[in-house]
Amino acid sequence: MKIEQIVTSFETSKLLNKVIPGKKSLFSYFKNESGRLFVGETTLKIDSQFECYSYTFSELLNLLPGTLEVTEETYSASIRSYEKIVFPEGRDYSFARLELLKVDEDPNAIEYVVSYTYEGKVIAFSQNQKGQYNNLIRFGTTETEAMAAMLLALTEEEIFIFKL
Structure with missing residues (x-):
């Protein structure tokens, strides 16, 4: 390689x-x-x-948080829309976790998907100017490119701020 x-x-x-x-x-x-x-x-x-x-993939993985705190102000994707997360009584936060999937439906275009999910659903913290949710799901032709795209997305959401 x-x-x-x-x-x-x-x-x-x-x-x-x-x-x-x-x-x-x-x-x-x-x-x-x-x-x-x-x-x-x-x-x-x-x-x-x-x-x-x-x-490299390892370097990016070590920079990304394994979990993100989600609150009732966080959105989760449902089948046709988005909903604010609802927690059981007495709980007001939880965590979404980082997931990496390999999608190889087309053998000529292997892609990787990186997302932050809560209870199996992709999360979003904000909406863009058009009202579309900024889903924390990114794609890449390699696992390294997918992880890099997620790091850039977290930076845009001001969740990831690098400090030396």
């Missing part, structure tokens, strides 16, 4: 470098003298220009 297959794409890596600035990774993107982009070990001593860090 090539390194490029286990790290975030260059485009995704550039976005991640903005939300997790200074977070070093095992691998980085470089440009050689002819301008060709390639992935190499971050500690590689070469005459190439550093572009940005690229991240």
Whole structure:
């Protein structure tokens, strides 16, 4: 397996470098003298220009929270709509958990799905300007890209704020 297959794409890596600035990774993107982009070990001593860090599945998994607190202000997806979460009497919060699924209905387009779910339903904390819910479910052609998409979604929701 090539390194490029286990790290975030260059485009995704550039976005991640903005939300997790200074977070070093095992691998980085470089440009050689002819301008060709390639992935190499971050500690590689070469005459190439550093572009940005690229991240592995494990690195992203370790950055993402395993659970998110949900309250009665959190939405969960039902069959045709969304509902605010209702807890049993005496309880006013619980936790949604991070889930990763491999969807291989089309053998030529293996995709991965990452979501935060509560009682088997995808959650949302907010709505966009059009009134659509910002579901915490993301897709990727690799598990690494799916995890990166979720980290970016949590950043947009201001749930994930990276601190060195």
